Amino acid sequence: MIVNGTTIDNTFAEAFGMKATRVVITALNHRWARHAAQAMTGFATSVIGCGVEAGIENELPAGETPDGRPGVSVLMFGMSGKALGKQLEKRVSQCVLTSPTSAVFAGMCGEKCINLGRNVRFFGDGYQISKLIDGHRCWRIPVMDGEFIAEESTAYCSAVGGGNFLVLAESTQQALIACEAAIDAMQDIPNVIMPFPGGVVRSGSKVGSIYKALPASTNQAFCPTLKGMTRSHVPDDVESVLEIVINGLTDDDIRRAIRTGVDAVCALGAGQGIKRVSAGNYGGKLGQFHFHLREIMA
Amino acid sequence: MSALTLTLREQPGCSLDMSLLSPHRLAGLEKAAVGALPLSGGNRRQRLSDLFDISGEDAQELVIVNSSKRLLGIGTGMTSGTIRIEGDAGDHLGENMHGGFIEVTGNAGHWTGSGMREGMILIAGDCGDFAGGALPGNRHGMRGGTLLVRGNSGDRTGDHLRRGCILVEGNSGAFCGSRMVAGTIAVLGQVGPRAGFAMQRGTLLLSETPEQLPPTLNDCGEHELGFLSLLMDSFAALSTRFADSGNSKNRVRRYVGDLAVNGKGELLVWV
Structure with a gap:
């Protein structure tokens, strides 16, 4: 399959089942809601080293948040509900509680819940106040700029993590421009995040390493500088490969994101140095979800 | 099915215990069985059919027409369904209620909603003393649900309130929110002396x-409290004057106490 001169490889992205939650952070204005959300989703690129993968889903206008203030929706993905809950509490207490004028609310409903403000409330040292409003328990924790409002818990659900596609370009600059275009287009899609810096990752990995302590290591098949010494997937005319990793609440959300992202990449096409679009997988043996590029782009 | 309607033929000479009349207790009963239900009053018992005309069959939707303040304990322990009371209701309305909806077109007596855990009671008129309050000997009054009084409420409104919300659109009497343990009481009118007396926790919101x-x-001092917008939004669905934009502002003067009992309750006054 060739789109605008760019070859779409006959391959698939392999993704895994994860657990996900959504929280809504509000503040006096979007600037401060973003500050809190960015702090909370910092160091959350991969569960391998960060414990959780998180990102900003979108900005919410004042009318769409629980307390009627400008807000930001954050999605967070973990390998289990327990791991997710542990990270969520840490990040709320260190990044959201500390951010001026912030408040945090559950962003999804469901039977399975993890703590949001349940333990953060103890920061109130006995001065915290509980309010049960419309069946939602909120904690009012006195802080130096007034009160921090945190809903007691939020639901989590099964989700999909690790959807991806690779952009193979003549130069790093061209690959980056294509990825930026893809991320810009994908940012409007609900229920997905691209957890890496700017949504783009250059250190695509494989499972395992020659070093026993490492669970993952560089994917040499896509490292251009190793073309001559490995079974490389990088053609001669490609000098740079970048990857966009997508986590979504459902596989359909990821499909939609891949389609949108690859469309944006192919819009630049071979004329802008984009030679191929490929995807990362582990031979189909590890992940439950397979996203075949050509099926998605058909 | 039409609503099960009980029409009181004439005002009773003495108070009647109506605590049997809850939708969940009447569910599945034939009309004759409903009519045979015993109502205690004074030192004797009467059949319900001796005092009420009975029509309709859907007990989940109970209507009491021509009601009187001498009908006590309507909706006691109610778990679901609705009761519409056309006229006044006596004391202990919705006592220990666990769900459902009670509407009174007139006034209600004392201890309305005492021990209530869930559901809603709407009083179009006034309400007596100890609305949502604790019965003598009980440690807690209301433990959940919502009591909305469009008129005035008497003394000791929300005494020992444990959870839930009492909204009074008119005035409230003395000792409003006394000995509150938690929950919320909001009053749009004036409150009598000693509001918040001996309160432990909870919120007393006054205009x-x-x-x-x-x-x-x-x-x-004065503060912007973010939780008030959440609270006021939750009132919007109740069709109450509390939902009016004039009182949806978050700025209040905050009083805390009652420090005489090491209380951490709050009395908030809109500014």
Whole structure:
């Protein structure tokens, strides 16, 4: 399959089942809601080293948040509900509680819940106040700029993590421009995040390493500088490969994101140095979800 | 099916215990069985059909027409369904209610919603003393649900309130929110003396500063409190004057106490 001169490889992205939650952070204005959300989703690129993968889903206008203030929706993905809950509490207490004028609310409903403000409330040292409003328990924790409002818990659900596609370009600059275009287009899609810096990752990995302590290591098949010494997937005319990793609440959300992202990449096409679009997988043996590029782009 | 309607033929000479009349207790009963239900009053028992005309069959939707303040304990322990009371209701309306909806077109007596855990009671008129309050000997009053009084409420409104919300669109009497443990009481009119007396926790939200506050409620100054927008939004669905934009502002003067009992309750007055 060739789109605008760019070859779409006959391959698939392999993704895994994860657990996900959504929280809504509000503040006096979007600037401060973003500050809190960015702090909370910092160091959350991969569960391998960060414990959780998180990102900003979108900005919410004042009318769409629980307390009627400008807000930001954050999605967070973990390998289990327990791991997710542990990270969520840490990040709320260190990044959201500390951010001026912030408040945090559950962003999804469901039977399975993890703590949001349940333990953060103890920061109130006995001065915290509980309010049960419309069946939602909120904690009012006195802080130096007034009160921090945190809903007691939020639901989590099964989700999909690790959807991806690779952009193979003549130069790093061209690959980056294509990825930026893809991320810009994908940012409007609900229920997905691209957890890496700017949504783009250059250190695509494989499972395992020659070093026993490492669970993952560089994917040499896509490292251009190793073309001559490995079974490389990088053609001669490609000098740079970048990857966009997508986590979504459902596989359909990821499909939609891949389609949108690859469309944006192919819009630049071979004329802008984009030679191929490929995807990362582990031979189909590890992940439950397979996203075949050509099926998605058909 | 049409609503099960009980029409009181004439005002009873003495108070009647109506605590049997809850939708969940009447569910599945034939009309004759409903008519045979015993109602205690004074030192004797009467059949329900001796006092009421009975029509309709859907017990989940109970209507009491021509109701009187001598009908006590309507909706006691109710778990679901609705009761519409056309006229007044006596004491102990919705006592220990666990769900459902009670509407009174007239006034209600004392201890309305005492021990209530869930559901909603709407009083179009006034309400007696101890609305949502604790019965003598009980440690807690309301433990959940919502009590909305469009008129005035008597003394000791929300005494020992444990959870839930009491909204009074008119005035409230003395000792409003006394001995509150938690929950929320909001009053749009004036409150009598000693509001928040001996309160432990909970929120007393007022539109006017009471003329006489307990000296052991300390002033914490004026503040914007974000939770108030959540609270006011939750009132919007109730079709109440509390949902009016005039009172949806978050700026309040905050008094805390009652410090005489090491309380951490709050009395908030919109500014």
